Amino acid sequence: DxxxxxxxxxxxxxxxxxxxxxxxxxxxxxxxxxxxxxxxxxxxxxxxxxxxxxxxxxxxxxxxxxxxxxxxxxxxxxxxxxxxxxxxxxxxxxxxxxxxxxxxxxxxxxxxxxxxxxxxxxxxxxxxxxxxxxxxxxxxxxxxxxxxxxxxxxxxxxxxxxxxxxxxxxxxxxxxxxxxxxxxxxxxxxxxxxxxxxxxxxxxxxxxxxxxxGMLPGKPDLPDRFLDYTVNHRVDPSKGGLLIPAREPDEILREVKKGEVLARVVSPYTFEELEQLVSPCDGVLNLVPRTYMVRPGDWAFFVADTTQPDSKWVSAPF
Ligand SMILES: [Zn+2]
Incomplete structure (x- = not known):
């Protein structure tokens, strides 16, 4: 306009x-x-x-x-x-x-x-x-x-x-x-x-x-170790419905195992289970959902893959 x-x-x-x-x-x-x-x-x-x-x-x-x-x-x-x-x-x-x-x-x-x-x-x-x-x-x-x-x-x-x-x-x-x-x-x-x-x-x-x-005095207060990783698996629903995490509240930084059930999607009408979301690898969660209504492909979990050879726990480089 x-x-x-x-x-x-x-x-x-x-x-x-x-x-x-x-x-x-x-x-x-x-x-x-x-x-x-x-x-x-x-x-x-x-x-x-x-x-x-x-x-x-x-x-x-x-x-x-x-x-x-x-x-x-x-x-x-x-x-x-x-x-x-x-x-x-x-x-x-x-x-x-x-x-x-x-x-x-x-x-x-x-x-x-x-x-x-x-x-x-x-x-x-x-x-x-x-x-x-x-x-x-x-x-x-x-x-x-x-x-x-x-x-x-x-x-x-x-x-x-x-x-x-x-x-x-x-x-x-x-x-x-x-x-x-x-x-x-x-x-x-x-x-x-x-x-x-x-x-x-x-x-x-x-x-x-x-x-x-150098904008503020002092040094950064950093954790002892960082996961510096390359592969992030996106675990998302292929079906729409009510996404219910296996743990609620789930937390970022939680370590998970390959095959672990992270959540399920149920029909909003019949409540029957439509799908399970499963971790594809050992890793660390860096996206977690709460119970909420999802569309196919919607945001659910990211799993940082800790099994990749170029993914390592390291300390800060400075
Ligand atoms: Zn954004």
Whole structure:
């Protein structure tokens, strides 16, 4: 209708000079739990102790948020905003990505791109790319991912595979030399206490990264070991219905065995069992659902495969 779309950028300018860290959220409108997290970060950040600048874009796609859907605009070449950076056409998501690419990214030294689980799911992994052509970018990206302090690190070929060279972290690393990682630790629908715990964990993650970058005094407070892994199995329903986890509440970081029943799907009409979801390997859960209504292919479990030879428990590289 010719109306404007505003992209709000919070600028938390520190008392001293230093690097600029961008926190980017809600490229996917159904992951709106990130908004409360960013509100807390803005509320709790004391700029008098900060060296450098914290930039926060709580909602990258107001259009997707408005419809509470993953996609910004269904009838577009690239409706998923995290697959089209820096934007080439004039679809809404592409115009937004272009604006952020032109006006914000040039000011940024490091990027955290947030993807919480949508209602009914909790995600629990950091995703980082390891196939940038510039080895310095790879090293900076890897360090950034470890600095967050979440112990489950999915090492992906971001340029050659998932989520691709036109995801924001793919584009930032490949074309701008900006190290970025995806903070996929959060969810909704699990009760206030657990969600507060996840918010605290993410606040600690952001503080850890700011310490690592020299924006806050001190060193990151890190776990002794991290699972640095390559293969994440997506265990999702092939049938729609009511998904009932075998354990409720289930928890991210729980170790599971090959063949373990993780959940079942029952008919919402007859309550008969339609399907069992089974872990395909020994591994660690990094996406868990609560009881909720699913469509075929919907979000249920991620299992980090601990049996792969290139997946190891390691300590931080710095
Ligand atoms: Zn997302």
């Amino acid at each position: 010719g109306g404007e779309i505003n992209i709000w950028v919070h600028v938390l300018a520190g008392a001293k000079a230093g690097p600029t860290l961008l926190l980017l959220g809600v490229q996917h409108g159904d992951e709106w739990g990130e908004v409360e997290f960013f509100r807390r970060v803005v509320r709790d950040t004391d700029v008098t102790t900060l060296s450098g600048t914290l930039l926060i874009i709580p909602v990258a796609s107001p259009t997707a948020l408005g419809t509470l859907t993953r996609l910004t605009q269904w009838s577009a070449d690239g409706p998923d905003m995290n697959r089209l950076w820096p934007g080439s056409f004039n679809w809404i998501a592409e115009q937004i990505a272009r604006k952020i690419s032109q006006e914000v990214l040039p000011k940024v030294d490091a990027l955290l791109d947030f993807h919480f689980g949508m209602w009914g799911n909790t995600l629990g992994l950091m995703t980082y790319g390891a196939d940038f052509p510039d080895p310095k970018v790879n090293e900076a990206v890897r360090n950034l991912a470890f600095a967050y302090g979440h112990p489950i690190l999915h090492r992906v070929n971001v340029v050659g595979g998932y989520p691709g060279p036109r995801s924001v972290m793919g584009y930032a690393g490949l074309k701008c030399g900006i190290p970025g990682a995806a903070a996929d630790v959060g969810g909704m629908g699990f009760g206030v206490e657990y969600e507060n715990k996840l918010h605290d964990l993410n606040q600690k993650g952001v503080r850890n990264v700011m310490r690592y970058l």
